[in-house]
Amino acid sequence: MIGTLPQSLEVNGTAYPIRTDYRVALTVIEAFGDNNLTAEEKAIVAIECLFQCGIAGIPQKDIEEAYNQAIWFLNRGDTIEEPRAQAKVYDFEQDEQIIFSAINKVAGKEVRECEYMHFWTFMGLFSEIGEGTFATIVSIRDKKAKGKKLDKWELDYYKTHKSIIDLKKTYTDEEEAERDAVRILLGIEPKKGG
Numbered sequence: 001m002i003g004t005l006p007q008s009l010e011v012n013g014t015a016y017p018i019r020t021d022y023r024v025a026l027t028v029i030e031a032f033g034d035n036n037l038t039a040e041e042k043a044i045v046a047i048e049c050l051f052q053c054g055i056a057g058i059p060q061k062d063i064e065e066a067y068n069q070a071i072w073f074l075n076r077g078d079t080i081e082e083p084r085a086q087a088k089v090y091d092f093e094q095d096e097q098i099i100f101s102a103i104n105k106v107a108g109k110e111v112r113e114c115e116y117m118h119f120w121t122f123m124g125l126f127s128e129i130g131e132g133t134f135a136t137i138v139s140i141r142d143k144k145a146k147g148k149k150l151d152k153w154e155l156d157y158y159k160t161h162k163s164i165i166d167l168k169k170t171y172t173d174e175e176e177a178e179r180d181a182v183r184i185l186l187g188i189e190p191k192k193g194g
Helices: 022-032 039-050 060-074 096-107 119-127 132-147 152-165 173-185
Strands: 007-010 014-015
Touching: 007 060, 022 039, 022 060, 022 119, 039 060, 096 119, 096 132, 132 152
Parallel strands: none
Antiparallel strands: 007 014
């Protein structure tokens, strides 16, 4: 129905109540970005976090459809097809502070102080972010990803704010162990904490 926010997901004819607060959805999105989790583990996280009954409350034969519905919810009602590969231009974890500053500006309040906000409402606010620090950073990341030349002011901004503009590369635990082994061979101290 137009103008309503889903509070449940229908899986093969059964409506399952879901956790719709944006914090839950962002937890799932964060898990999707975790290189240490397998695709199956990411699906389990999505179902466990979103469905109030958890994975144990869904018949085994309906697990795949439950996951598809979870993706539909996270895509805000768009089809469940895999999105085309696009360059990543923001990261909810790395950009948390500037994202919330921008969303707060749109909302006219501190959204983290709200006891509850539906994920689709949160993402609606996110979609309306206008000019500001976050938009500038995303624009520079997008141009760099597409190999476009930065304007002079953008290049100056990039040089000054490189540490917050460049997205951090994340490695699996196995990849990090390999990198540490190479560091040791080169006589370089391995990184602490991964």
